[in-house]
Amino acid sequence: MQYTVRNKLHAYCMACLLLPLSAPSFATSVGVVGLFRDKAMVSIDGSPPRLIAAGQTVQGVRLLSSSSDSATFEIDGKQRTLAMGQSFASSVGGGGKPSITLSADPSGHFITPGSINGSSVVFLLDTGASSVVLPASEAKRMGIDYKAGQVMGASTANGVIPAWRVSLGSVRVGNINLSQVEGLVVESSMPAVLLGMSFLNRMDMRREGQSMTLTQRY
Numbered sequence: 001m002q003y004t005v006r007n008k009l010h011a012y013c014m015a016c017l018l019l020p021l022s023a024p025s026f027a028t029s030v031g032v033v034g035l036f037r038d039k040a041m042v043s044i045d046g047s048p049p050r051l052i053a054a055g056q057t058v059q060g061v062r063l064l065s066s067s068s069d070s071a072t073f074e075i076d077g078k079q080r081t082l083a084m085g086q087s088f089a090s091s092v093g094g095g096g097k098p099s100i101t102l103s104a105d106p107s108g109h110f111i112t113p114g115s116i117n118g119s120s121v122v123f124l125l126d127t128g129a130s131s132v133v134l135p136a137s138e139a140k141r142m143g144i145d146y147k148a149g150q151v152m153g154a155s156t157a158n159g160v161i162p163a164w165r166v167s168l169g170s171v172r173v174g175n176i177n178l179s180q181v182e183g184l185v186v187e188s189s190m191p192a193v194l195l196g197m198s199f200l201n202r203m204d205m206r207r208e209g210q211s212m213t214l215t216q217r218y
Contacts, residue, residue, distance in 0.1 A: 029211065030061055030080075031087035031103025032071055039063075040071040043103050043210065086111055099215040100174035110212050111192065114173040116183075117142050122192045123173060125212065129196030131184040132171060138193060139166070139185045146185035154186055161186055171199055176216050178202060 034041025038054040044061055052063050062074040072081045080088050085105030102110045102125065110125040116134070119142045126133075133154075139146045146164040154163035168183040173195070182198035203214040 029087060029101045029103055030073060030075060030082065031105070031210070032082045032084055033106055035066060035068050035071055035084050037068065038066055040066040042071075085109070086113075088113070097216050098174070098176040099213060100176055101211055101213045104210040104212070112173055112195075114171070114195075116171055116193070117144070117169050123195040124192040125200070126194040126196055127200060129184075129194040131165070131182045131196045131198040132168060133163075133184045133186060133190075133194035133196055135190040135193075136185055136187045137189075144168075144183075144185070149185070154184060156186075156188070161188060171195075173199075173214070176203075176214065178216070 029044065031043040032040060033043060033049045034051070039051055040063055041049050041051050042058075042061070042063075043049045044059045050058070052058050054063050054065055056063055060075070064072045064074055064079065066072070070081050070083045072079055074080075075088070082088060085107070087103035087105070087110075100112070102112050104110055112123050112125070114121055114123045116132070116138075119138075121134070121138060136146065144166055146166050149164040149166040151162060151164055153160040164185045166183045166185055168181045169179065171178050171181040178199060184196075200214070202217055204217055206213045206215075
């Protein structure tokens with residue numbers, strides 16, 4: 001059996017941010033589209049990007065500090081540090097269903113911190129990936145014995161490579177936490193874990209401009 005893994009990871013730097021995963025008391029999304037000394041260009045709740053200075057508060061979001069590498073914000077009383085192109089958002093959707101809203105980075109990718117089996121990772125949302133796809137280095141860090149899983153082929157831009165199908169005990173993004181999610185481990189370098197359809201099939205997905213909202217269906 002052959003699974004398709006779309007090779008859409010571009011050569012840009014993404015920091016593995018250890019962000020709190022608890023849900024805030026109100027829905028606020030913050031996406032960083034520009035970083036400067038003591039200033040940051042941000043999109044808040046899907047609004048057009050605007051430049052804010054350290055110490056300034058906009059729509060309940062306060063910029064504490066900023067450099068060319070990252071910016072630290074105060075959101076709902078908690079500090080959150082985001083790198084260029086990173087976003088943070090978490091809320092509870094209609095009917096009390098867990099939901100998260102992500103902002104696209106300048107390349108149009110949706111990137112978000114999350115966790116697998118309690119270990120922090122950076123996800124890249126990819127509807128072209130059949131499963132949650134992670135490199136062997138991450139699987140080993142999480143203590144996943146992927147070689148015990150079913151071996152198959154995964155199609156990439158560089159041809160078909162070996163891959164192992166595994167069951168992930170938990171996959172968390174924001175306040176959405178799914179159990180027993182199919183994963184695929186590949187022995188190749190990846191700057192982020194692909195958040196594929198084994199997770200996304202259990203979501204209602206709604207895109208509005210540069211924002212993508214995921215709401216858990218079951």
